[in-house]
Amino acid sequence: MSFHTKFARSAAVAATLLGLGAFSVASAQDATPEQLAAAQRALEALGITAQFDDILPNQADLVQAQLTQVYPNYHDLIDEVVTDTAISLASRRGDLEQEATQIYANVFTEDELNQLADFYGSDVGKKFIQYGPIAARELSQAGDIWARGIARDLNTQAQEELNKRITAQGGTPVEVPAPTTAPAAQ
Template structure:
């Protein structure tokens, strides 16, 4: 038993010593100016805006759960959960810091300054505002385009298969027993 405690104590000491060496190194890895540039870029692109409702949604869910079990205490539960949520609201800044660290690891300080400058410009702000609409319309256009490509490739492949079968003297059918088009490649393109 004494031997096991000694071994555990030794392992714990090695782990703690290892953490003492690695944690400060990881924390000092990003220069304050680099982290500030990352924070400016994160703010400029509103990268954490999508997380704004997490605390409010959690409070709503918790209220629902607690009130479901104690319906006679609805007003008190609602007030209590709101108070507790307000106590946690300052932790939102922790998310900004962590996201800034992510960006600082991925981009140089100058790149982050350039990103912030662009997204703070009129064009950058417009891109943030209109980007989702452009993405939605781009996907719709790509869908129409891909359907047309598929249709045209199917038609061209059927024509090519018809020519291959004619050259080989095989029966004129496609896989699945479908009949081949009776027009030649030249006639099909003039239609």
């Protein structure tokens, strides 16, 4: 059984038993308990801290791989020790949640946090979280295409107009190669 599978099962049991999702706001500074609760609600709606869920399993995989290279004959024992150690460290995930909550409470007002939680907890907010990055990427690509088209047309039209004016003054026009374009700002 892979470490991820074994760890995921064990961590789920540990999280349930230890109540890792709930934490005390008593140690938080600079924010009211209501503001911290609103921050936690907003973070849950946004799903921002989910990106940290794989840190401990990934680090455990690395440690297990390193130890297995040093002690190749003890793979089963290494698996057991690393899994047990990782599970014992799982409670520290709550510290990261507290830190994230405090950060959001320091940046946003309670009212703003409630608005964020309400919006991102709604169907349209959930859709925005899911599809917003795709739309942003496609918009960036559209901007790049538009920038290349504008650069091409600007160069062509400016070159044609310049040639007309140079010819009107009795000069000899010169063709200048089209400039390369930079991608649109992201």
